[in-house]
Amino acid sequence: MVAFTINGQHQELDIEPETPLLWVIRDELGLTGTKFGCGIAQCGACTVHVDGQAVRSCSLQVGDADGKTITTIEGLSPDGTHPVQQAWLAEDVPQCGYCQSGQIMAAVAFLNEHPDPSDADINDELTNICRCGTYARIRAAIHRAAAIAKDAGGTP
Amino acid sequence: MTTMDASKAGAMSRRQFLVVSLSAAGGLAIGLSLPDLAEAEPILPEPWSEATGDEINAWILIEPDDTVVIRVAQSEMGEGVFTALPMIVAEELACDWEKVRPEYASANRNLRENNVYGRMLTGGSSAVRRSREFLQQAGASARERLIHAAAERWGVPADACTAKDSVVTHAESGRSLRYGELAADAAKVKLASEPAIKTADQYTLIGQPKARLDTPPKLNGTAQFGIDTRLPDMLYAAVVTCPVFGGSLKSYDAKAIEGRRGVKSVVPIPGGVAVVADRFWRAKEAVAALPVTWDEGPAASTDSAQFAEAYRTALNGPAAIARKQGDVMKALADGKRVEALYEVPHLAHAPMEPLNCTAHVQPDRVDVWIGTQYPEAALDLAAKAAGVAPEKVELHNCFLGGGFGRRAVNDELTQAVLVSKAVGKPVKLVWTREEDMRHDRYRPQAAIRFEAALGPDGTPKGLRVRTAVGSIERSLGWGSADKGVEPSAVEGLANQPYEMGAIEVDCVLKNTHVPVMFWRSVGSSQNAFAMEGFVDELAYAAGQDPYQFRRKLLAGKDDFLRVLDTIAEKSDWGKPMPAGKGRGIAIHESFGTIVGEVVEVAVSPKGEVRVERVVAAVDCGHVVNPRTVEMQIESGVVYGLSAALFGEITIDKGAVVQGNFDDYQVVRLADMPWIETHLALSGGSKWGGIGEPGTPPIAPAVCNAIFAATGKRIRRLPIKDFDLSGERS
Structure with a gap:
């Protein structure tokens, strides 16, 4: 049996x-x-938060998540209004959209560590792949999310 | 909130599911009914007949609350058709844009109703230009019928009524009715004649920047891609196919994986085998553990170096003429001779969503959930694999997690249908990334040879081009390659726009066992690299500035010059750059659209290339959604930049070497240049495509910039294979 909490719900799985x-x-x-x-932690489409850290879930054995707290895109905010989601909407980031759950989850964890990031910080730390090439908008949306969070008086 | 128990969803109607889905998604979501359908799963006798609104025509359905459902017959793979095509309908419908909801048109209905939706194929950057007129007509016709329905109810002449923002008004009496109140009557109205559609100068919605309608569900995990399909009682399949294309399955030992948890069965498929289990991971692990022997066939001794040599050699053999103008041999006999050989490798598509398909084969019907670019062909593929008539197939198209041409031929669909048929249950079949990369249908490998002669003042007197390239049509079994030339092989060469004097372009179609296919701008992407690189070489050989040289050879072609001048101006062309940096320019017309790009690169003494800035200009004639145009140019640039810098599929022992994003690198945030896109529209009767034309100019613009920075001319992609180290002064 493996047990963890995901999006606020306790799960026990055989x-x-x-x-x-x-x-x-x-x-x-x-x-x-x-x-x-990709299945080998290269692309980041599977990014979730485990105890608040961005993790590429394709390469974490569920046994190692035992007792941990997990958040997925569905649990990021009850109504889709997390500052990063707001910023993604305002910047029209997604195209095909397939990688965007992972991009958003990676960006949220990144902004928790870097509430006021530079482009260099973004380039260094965010390595998720987007084959539609939405990177310029991702970068702009991360700066916008940081500003939204700052205006709201908190961290993203 | 998407964890809805699939069996419960099955008990719900689609309408109920939509309601649940919308309220669960909160204020942000706009319901997109087909992707919802993919998860909701209701296998209904008529999946498209349950909507409660009144259908005005096959494209438009209006619900009592004024929601306007607009059917989209093209596939949403990121290019924005779920927004642009409804905008075209709504332009004429005079409806409230805020109440528009796109959903996929039914491929089955298209078959049953004599192609009511036209060609259901998304490719060749054709979505807007091939459907604009009939979508405008559908919207205009619906608007007139709504007006007639209101006029009849009021007993007033129809031409005394107007429609705006989903309301019909009779100004004289001050009366008005909402579309939702009129839809039922409007559906019965027969017009004496179809209304005229608007001309470009009358547009009020087309041309306005609009947010994409598919964005909200792509931000909260609710957008349904094919891979997200969940059905009651569904099993999962993982496959392995012969690493050498054309090889076959010799034997496998199913006993070796017997008793593994969740594993249900092993099913042979064309060229390979599928393992079916109750979970995908169990199926994937079991197929990896399954002992399999292959008959790899005669191609098992081939490699990329042999192919490169074969294509170069083929340039000396017989070729079929694609364009001939004047006496090129005579022209080449005089003047300053310039020659070059350009080469490009095979490329994979590598969409983010690996290929997958869910199929449910029942005795008298087949349901397929997939993200496909070509629903009408997918219907036929499913019918053939299941052994039923195409009318018995319901195709549930989903969002595509990238397409780029790959999802126009659905090998995964045939496999899923065969496996579902064999096990008698719904099956979701998913390719691993490695299967996706090693069993793609690739952009062809090519060798392209140029010969030109310049007159004393640097003016070209003759150009001779020969390409040796894999035939896509032959690879797909389309057959017309027998003529020796096919459009994608010579696009961007035969129709090159420059004044070159005498011209001869010919073509050698040569295939290997590696399957080849369309790839975002395909022939234009490889031929623009070669052509625009060679034009740059001619400019330097003539001692002229590459921008001015192109300008001269494009004299009189105002649409090309407008694009060229725009990028030169916006990029500060000609302004000196520091050592180790350079600017490159390229322009190319594809799919009816001209795109020019100026690139700035920095090359370090170690030889590392950094693309710092891309200034693009585009002439697609008219624009439906300027935001989409900008996004597609950015997207096309990045896709082409990945290919230029890193892209290379190599063959060893007949099989693809690369398997995943660790050895098939693509552009990431750290590689991302600043991109700016400028519109340089010619208007008039021109409507060009937008999904692909951003891609072709980027590789040559980058290589031309590298030449400006280093003096090293790259004639073979990818750039990563070149040593560009050295001190710059």
């Missing part, structure tokens, strides 16, 4: 502990907002 967390999230729990892109 599952092989070596199963990647990604497939538990998608196929056991039906949270399909988290995407499969």
Whole structure:
């Protein structure tokens, strides 16, 4: 048995502990907002938060998530109004949209560490792939999200 | 909130599901009914007949609350058709844009109703230009019928009524009715004649920047891609196919994976085998553990170096003429001779969403959930694999997690249908990234040879171009390649725009066992690299500035000059740059659209290339949604930049070497240049495509900039394979 909390709900699962967390999230729990892109932690489409840290869930065994707290895109905000989601909407970031759950989750964790990031910080730390090439808008949206959060008096 | 129990969803109607889905998504979401359908799963006898509103025509359905559902017959893969095509309908419909909801048109209905939606194929940057007129007509016709319905109810002449923002008004009496109140009557109105559609100068919505309608569900995890399909009682399949294209399955030992948790069965498929399990991960692990032997066939001894040599050699053999103008051999006999050979490798598409398909084969119907660029062909593929008539197939198109041409031929669909048929249950079949990369249908490898002669003043007197390239049509079994020339092989060469004196362009179509196919701008992407690189070489050979040289050879072509002058001006062309930096220019017309790009690069003494800035200008004639145009140019640039800098699929022992994003690198944030896009529109009768034309100029513009920075001319992609180290002065 593996037990963890995901998007505020406690889960206990009878599952092989070596199963990647990604497939538990998608196929056991039906949270399909988290995407499969590469399976080797290269692209970041599967990014979720484990105890607040951005993790590429395709490469974390679910056994290692035992007792942890997990947040997926579905649990980021109750109404889709997290500052990063607001910024993504304002900057018209998504095209095909497939990688964007992972991009958003990576950006949220990044902004928690860098509330006022430079472009160099963004380039250094955010390595998620987008084949539609929305990077310029992602960069602009991250700066916008930082500003939204600052205006609201908190961190993103 | 998307964790809805699939069995419960099955008990709901689609309408109920939509309501739940919308309220769960809160104020942000705009319901997109087909992607919802993918998760909601209701396998209904008529999945498209349950909407409660009144259908005005096949494209438009208006609900009592004034929601306007507009059917989209093209596939949303990021290029923005779920916004641009409804804008065209709404332009004429005079409806409230805030109440528009796009949904996919039914491929099955298109088949049953004599192509009511036209060609359901998204490719060739054709969505707007091929459907604009009939979408405008559908909107105009619906508007007139709504007006007639109101006029009839009031007993007034129709021409005394006007429609605006989803309301019909009779000004004289001050009466008005909402579209939602009129839709039922309007559906019965027969017009004596169809109304005329607006001309470009009358547009009020087309041309306005509009936010994409598909953005909200793409921000909260609710957008439904094919891979997100969930059905009651669904099984999962993972596949392995022969690493050498054209090889076949010799044997496998199913006993070796017997008793593994969740594993249900092993099903042979064309060229390989599928393992079916109750979870994808279990299927994937089991297929990896399955002992399989292959008959790899005669191609198992081939490699990319052999192919490169074969294409170069083919340039000396017989070729078919694509364009001939004047006596090129005579022209080449005099003047300053310039020659060059350009080469490009195979490329994978690598969309973010690996190929996948969910199929449910039942005795008298087949349901397929997939993201496809070509629904009408997918219908036929499913019918063929299941052994039923195409009318028995319901195709549920989903959002595509990238397409770029790959999702126009759905190999994954045939596999899923065969496996579902074999196990008698719904099956979601998913390719691993490695399967996706090693069983793509690739952009062709090519060798392109140029010969030119310059007169004493640097004016070209003759140009001879020969390309040896894989035939896409032959690879797809389309057959017309027998003529020796096909459009994608010579696009961007045969129609090159420069005044070159005598011209001869010919073509050698040569295929290997590697399947080749369309790839974002395909022939234009490889030929623009070669052509615009060579034109740059001619400019230097003539001792002229590359921008001014192009300008001279494009004299009289105002649309090209407008684009060229725009990028030169906006990029500060000619302004000196520091050592180690350079500017490059390229211009190319594809899919009816001209795009020019100026690139600034920095090359370090170690040889690292950094693309710092891209200034693009585009002439697509008219613009539906300027935001989409800007996004597509950015997207096309990045896609082409990945290919130029890193893209290379190589073959060893007949099989693809690269398997994932670790050895098939693509542009990431750190590689991302500043991009600015300028419109340089010629208007008139021109309507060009936008999904692809941003891609072709980027590779040559980058390589031309590298030449300006280093004096090193790159004639073979990708750039990463070149040593560009050295001190600059």
